[in-house]
Amino acid sequence: MLPYIIRRLLISIPVVIVASIVLFWFVSISTDPTARLAQSRDPGLVERERERLGLDDPLTVQYGNWATDFVRGDWGESFISRRGVSTEIWNALKNTMKLIFWAIGICVIVSVLIGVFSAVRQYSALDYTFTTASFIGLSIPTFFFALLSIHFLTTELRDLLNWEDPLFYSVGINSADDKSFLDFLRHAALPVLTLSVQLIAGWSRYQRAAMLDVLGADYIRTARAKGVPRRKVIFKHALRNALIPLTTVMAVDIGALFGGLIVTEFIFAWPGMGRLFVNAIVQGDTAIVLPWMVVVATFIIGFNLLADVMYGVLDPRIRY
Amino acid sequence: MRSASRSTKLLALLLSLFLVAAACGGDDEDGEEGQGGTGTTEADGGDEGEPEPGGTLVIGAEQEMECADWISSCAGASWGIWTLGGYTMPRVFDFDQESGEKVPSPLMASEPELEDDEDGGMTVTYEIAEEAVWSDGEPITSSDFKFTAESIRDGSDIYDKTGYTDITEVDDSDPKVAVVTWSEDFAGWEDLFGGFYGIYPSHILGELDEAGRNAAMKDGYEWSGGPWMLDEWVKGQEISLIPNDNYWGDKPHLERVVFRFVPETAAEIEAYRSGQVLAIYPQAQLELQELVDAPDTEFSVIDSLNYEALWLNTDKPPLDSKAVRQALAYATDRQAIVDALFKPVNPDIEPIDAFMTPANSKWYSEPFDKYSLDLAMVDELMEGDGWTKGSDGVWEKGGTKANLEISSTAGNARRERTEEILQEQWREAGFNLTINNTEAGTLFGEWGPQGVFQIALYAQVPPSTDPAICATFCSENIPTTENPSGQNWTRLESDLIDEPWRAVDSELDEDARAELVDQGHEALAEEVPGIPIDPFPDIFVYNSAKLNGPLQHNVVYGPFFNMHEWWCTGGTC
Numbered sequence: 001m002l003p004y005i006i007r008r009l010l011i012s013i014p015v016v017i018v019a020s021i022v023l024f025w026f027v028s029i030s031t032d033p034t035a036r037l038a039q040s041r042d043p044g045l046v047e048r049e050r051e052r053l054g055l056d057d058p059l060t061v062q063y064g065n066w067a068t069d070f071v072r073g074d075w076g077e078s079f080i081s082r083r084g085v086s087t088e089i090w091n092a093l094k095n096t097m098k099l100i101f102w103a104i105g106i107c108v109i110v111s112v113l114i115g116v117f118s119a120v121r122q123y124s125a126l127d128y129t130f131t132t133a134s135f136i137g138l139s140i141p142t143f144f145f146a147l148l149s150i151h152f153l154t155t156e157l158r159d160l161l162n163w164e165d166p167l168f169y170s171v172g173i174n175s176a177d178d179k180s181f182l183d184f185l186r187h188a189a190l191p192v193l194t195l196s197v198q199l200i201a202g203w204s205r206y207q208r209a210a211m212l213d214v215l216g217a218d219y220i221r222t223a224r225a226k227g228v229p230r231r232k233v234i235f236k237h238a239l240r241n242a243l244i245p246l247t248t249v250m251a252v253d254i255g256a257l258f259g260g261l262i263v264t265e266f267i268f269a270w271p272g273m274g275r276l277f278v279n280a281i282v283q284g285d286t287a288i289v290l291p292w293m294v295v296v297a298t299f300i301i302g303f304n305l306l307a308d309v310m311y312g313v314l315d316p317r318i319r320y
Numbered sequence: 321m322r323s324a325s326r327s328t329k330l331l332a333l334l335l336s337l338f339l340v341a342a343a344c345g346g347d348d349e350d351g352e353e354g355q356g357g358t359g360t361t362e363a364d365g366g367d368e369g370e371p372e373p374g375g376t377l378v379i380g381a382e383q384e385m386e387c388a389d390w391i392s393s394c395a396g397a398s399w400g401i402w403t404l405g406g407y408t409m410p411r412v413f414d415f416d417q418e419s420g421e422k423v424p425s426p427l428m429a430s431e432p433e434l435e436d437d438e439d440g441g442m443t444v445t446y447e448i449a450e451e452a453v454w455s456d457g458e459p460i461t462s463s464d465f466k467f468t469a470e471s472i473r474d475g476s477d478i479y480d481k482t483g484y485t486d487i488t489e490v491d492d493s494d495p496k497v498a499v500v501t502w503s504e505d506f507a508g509w510e511d512l513f514g515g516f517y518g519i520y521p522s523h524i525l526g527e528l529d530e531a532g533r534n535a536a537m538k539d540g541y542e543w544s545g546g547p548w549m550l551d552e553w554v555k556g557q558e559i560s561l562i563p564n565d566n567y568w569g570d571k572p573h574l575e576r577v578v579f580r581f582v583p584e585t586a587a588e589i590e591a592y593r594s595g596q597v598l599a600i601y602p603q604a605q606l607e608l609q610e611l612v613d614a615p616d617t618e619f620s621v622i623d624s625l626n627y628e629a630l631w632l633n634t635d636k637p638p639l640d641s642k643a644v645r646q647a648l649a650y651a652t653d654r655q656a657i658v659d660a661l662f663k664p665v666n667p668d669i670e671p672i673d674a675f676m677t678p679a680n681s682k683w684y685s686e687p688f689d690k691y692s693l694d695l696a697m698v699d700e701l702m703e704g705d706g707w708t709k710g711s712d713g714v715w716e717k718g719g720t721k722a723n724l725e726i727s728s729t730a731g732n733a734r735r736e737r738t739e740e741i742l743q744e745q746w747r748e749a750g751f752n753l754t755i756n757n758t759e760a761g762t763l764f765g766e767w768g769p770q771g772v773f774q775i776a777l778y779a780q781v782p783p784s785t786d787p788a789i790c791a792t793f794c795s796e797n798i799p800t801t802e803n804p805s806g807q808n809w810t811r812l813e814s815d816l817i818d819e820p821w822r823a824v825d826s827e828l829d830e831d832a833r834a835e836l837v838d839q840g841h842e843a844l845a846e847e848v849p850g851i852p853i854d855p856f857p858d859i860f861v862y863n864s865a866k867l868n869g870p871l872q873h874n875v876v877y878g879p880f881f882n883m884h885e886w887w888c889t890g891g892t893c
Contacts, residue, residue: 032765037393042480047804049393052477081386082394082538083555091555147586155594166594170587172557176578177376269582271556 031284096272115207137201255303259296374891409518410545420681462498467522643705651749687845
């Protein structure tokens with residue numbers, strides 16, 4: 001398996017390089033980091049800033065300079081804030097990981113339970129209910145769901161409970177004067193819920209389909225015919241095999257989440273990777289955008305690789 | 321049946337827990353009704369009673385500053401001043417909203433004295449208050465003035481050096497008197513050693529080079545020369561301020577002020593409604609009308625200094641004709657545009673009648689009030705310029721139709737609505753208007769400087785109340801190869817405009833300057849290099865049941881400029 005992993009990693013390198021070139025070109029031609037200086041009355045300021053940032057060099061030279069420094073481990077500093085890029089990305093990554101950790105934990109449990117239940121009780125009232133809810137969850141835009149959840153679970157719920165403070169917060173990671181874990185959970189609840197809705201909707205459908213496949217297999221019927229208890233057949237024999245396709249889907253989805261929480265983080269003022277990316281794009285801060293892209297691409301590639309590896313581990317028939 | 325039964329039990333259990341929680345919550349908050357946004361108390365402005373110390377006030381901030389080294393090119397965001405700079409950097413002048421005048425700040429022992437030197441330069445003497453000290457107890461001295469002036473004048477990474485470049489000397493021989501000499505008259509001198517910069521502490525930063533100073537300040541600084549000082553700046557999340565115990569003026573009543581960054585407007589409104597923030601200072605958006613009737617909410621709106629206008633590129637026919645430009649001004653029902661954009665959040669709003677807003681009351685006049693919708697005047701001007709109306713109702717001259725194109729920033733709903741209204745209005749008057757919007761970076765970085773537009777719709781954000789606008793309208797500021805950064809994108813060359821506005825830059829006598837400003841405004845209304853449309857409403861929303869004190873707008877320093885005088889009901893926010 002090790003040669004396979006090495007081969008996959010080597011293939012990933014040109015993918016990252018091509019993606020970084022495309023992104024660099026796109027950001028460079030569509031944004032201008034000196035646009036924010038337009039209100040200055042100093043006629044030479046924009047030129048000086050362009051010179052400082054090397055923006056008048058040809059794009060190939062700009063990209064080459066960045067790539068050389070990046071490979072040497074010098075990620076530079078933000079064009080706008082002048083803070084270290086690695087610090088900015090690391091801080092944002094930590095906050096995004098907090099969301100992903102809780103969301104994944106909840107989504108795995110809930111979607112597996114729903115998937116198993118819907119398969120075992122196929123065409124029951126609850127199966128139809130879960131199916132309908134899944135389609136709604138998949139169809140509803142994240143932006144809209146986030147605002148709905150803020151309105152009903154923050155403002156309306158607080159009014160209903162007649163509390164002074166809302167039960168769930170919708171701004172930031174902690175309160176100004178309370179940095180406790182409970183306070184963090186009250187802040188994380190709504191972004192995690194927003195993030196979870198689509199994941200649960202999708203994953204539970206995968207789990208249901210996989211479980212139905214397995215439950216119809218000969219070895220399951222054989223186990224039941226030999227008198228193995230139903231609960232044991234479902235959870236020990238059927239579920240284990242039905243988890244294989246879901247596991248691979250999860251791994252791919254989780255990798256994409258590291259850069260894919262743009263809307264959620266923006267609405268809930270969560271200072272994570274998505275918000276960092278939006279701010280950098282809007283301001284034309286390629287110093288942030290490119291390392292961000294490389295980090296996210298690394299996560300996506302890494303989790304895709306993990307999915308392939310896990311597929312082999314979970315299903316011994318797979319050989320690399 | 322068994323599973324259904326379990327589900328029912330689970331639902332019943334959850335419902336019970338919910339009701340218990342609701343009951344507990346209700347008990348806890350007995351007597352608090354009306355303070356949590358669910359009561360019915362009407363907003364009263366909250367300026368009654370004795371100040372009560374304590375409490376943490378949380379305010380919603382739409383933007384986060386990038387950098388706290390105010391003179392550097394990495395700064396420049398207004399929210400930096402509203403969240404930190406305005407309360408930590410001592411300044412020479414405050415802006416008095418009532419009178420529209422600059423008044424000496426508590427830093428000054430007396431009003432600065434201006435002397436017009438015989439050699440064409442000028443001298444200003446600043447007498448610093450004896451009790452004025454930095455947060456570490458060190459006195460604020462004339463050496464701080466000198467350090468600030470030299471840092472800006474000689475720095476290479478400065479956001480705006482205007483006014484500082486001609487400073488030849490700062491005499492700091494008397495620690496409490498700074499005598500500053502300029503080689504040329506600079507009428508906007510009151511904006512210096514203040515405005516968005518303030519005064520830098522030489523005893524802390526004096527030993528550092530420019531990069532060192534920037535590194536020491538860009539992520540926030542521990543010292544202060546104002547009523548508040550920075551406690552913590554959690555990037556992406558919040559800035560919190562605590563009182564500066566060594567401030568020599570009135571000390572804050574609040575224990576802490578926190579600005580939480582909420583970039584999304586709808587989320588900001590919900591954060592206010594749910595009590596997570598007690599005040600917000602949002603950009604004017606129609607969604608805000610939801611808060612007009614919210615309980616315990618003071619919804620305060622005035623005109624800001626910022627305004628939106630149509631900018632006419634006079635290099636592009638037919639806008640090279642003054643008659644056509646004036647006809648367009650008569651073809652525009654500016655009141656209808658303003659009503660459509662802002663009436664729900666500001667019922668009293670009116671269009672502006674100069675390239676300035678009434679918020680700048682000292683210098684504002686109304687020469688454009690002659691341009692109200694008047695189709696007869698449009699006809700008269702166009703026919704006088706040789707145009708005739710075709711069968712399709714569009715003006716035509718020499719086989720060329722009066723086709724116009726407007727450009728603005730794509731995706732800005734307010735501007736797109738303005739363009740649609742203009743299309744209708746101008747069609748009635750005989751002009752074809754097409755819309756060609758683009759990204760902000762392209763409009764401001766390429767199309768504007770290169771003149772690749774015919775009519776542009778965008779805002780001006782004056783850096784201060786100083787009336788000087790030669791940079792926007794004088795002919796020497798038309799972008800050229802030699803001067804690519806020129807800001808006169810209308811490209812109109814007019815002595816009528818140049819003469820008064822150039823003189824405004826250097827006239828030190830206030831009355832004479834006011835007369836020149838009026839002449840300049842009249843010249844702009846005559847030449848019509850653009851059409852001023854609307855002042856941006858300055859909107860401040862706060863919970864009047866919890867927040868007390870002299871809450872009011874300040875068009876220069878924002879609504880939080882006097883937070884040290886605010887307090888929370890019962891000492892708890």
